[in-house]
Amino acid sequence: QVHLVESGGGLVQPGDSLRLSCEASGDYRMGWFRQAPGQEREFVAAISRSGGSNLYGDSVKDRFTISRDTAKNIVYLQMNSLKPEDTAVYYCAADVASGIYHIRRGPADYQHWGQGTQVTVSS
DSSP states (O other): OOOEEEEOOEEEOTTOOEEEEEEESSOOEEEEEEEOTTSOOEEEEEEOSSSOOEEEOTTTTTTEEEEEETTTTEEEEEEOSOOGGGOEEEEEEEEOOTTOOSOOOOGGGOOEEOOOEEEEEOO
């Protein structure tokens, strides 16, 4: 069984920072995605099982940082310099497919999803 639980969302002002957490049941390849109302699900960041490799979406590069605590199976998303355009429900997801040796960007590449946590950036 794969279980994922996000937390850390909330209401912040533009320019503020926020850290999201995802508690996972194993050391999976993990991704963060977000979805705003009326929009398709967007890739935010991904991290390898060891934490040694990261990927970022173009819209968050240089502002967001993904990391993980391998001992606790927790994946973090540190979000800095937040903008109103970052407002969305943020989801963590696990890629447990066999025969994969790299982290991936597509929502369809992930098989298990958390419940989501709302991030609202507004003045």
